[in-house]
Amino acid sequence: MRQEYLVPAQDFSVAGVASSNLKRLLKQLNINPFTIKRIMVAVFEAEVNVIAHSFGGRIVCDLEEEEITIQVIDTGPGIPNLDLAMTEGWSTASEQVRELGYGAGMGLPNIKKNCDHLTIQTKAGEHTHITMRFCLKEGE
């Protein structure tokens, strides 16, 4: 099953709406609550990143019996230095984003912590494509 959610740029009034819709779906599918929490923290962090840093994008979820794959694909402008962006505490967030309680430089590291497999394709001037995989079978 595939679900797709659009995420606009710079509109914090809808921050978390896509994640909230996904969470409702995962609950209906009776997925383990702790797994749902890990998924939601990672997806919400990614959604906030798209709103705060990109020109907008989408979240694509592929739900299978043993695994959930979530892709977060934006339309740019890309991350110039991914190693720096993965460093806890490093942030390029605006003052507005910080006033909303985000932008502490924990987003990407927290995404990595919560998913079972993470790949990030990005380049300055191009789009960013994050792929997160979550195993649904215990012990994997």
Next chain:
Amino acid sequence: MKLKDILACVDGVLVCGESHLEDEVKRGFASDLMSDVLTILEDDILLITGLSNNQAIRTAEMSDISNILLVRNKKPSQTMIDMANELNIALAYTSYSLFKTSGLLFAQGLKPVY
């Protein structure tokens, strides 16, 4: 510590979520940074924060936090109350500071996350 005892300890006012008054809250986490809140995966937490906006409610939703206590007399907006009601989250506020609120609750036995 039950939510009703937490509110009594800090002269808190419950705005919505009366059904949570008997909730057993295991730990407290105090922060105005939602990025920090999202690093916590423990259950049954009280979020103590001075961040009175929709993002506090949304962050609590993602972290499965059912109880939020706003400090520094930051009364929630109607939008926040509507969101909290919809998501079944208890929302309360106190006039005390983040430091005083946390200190009083810690002294009463509410455990920290770390």
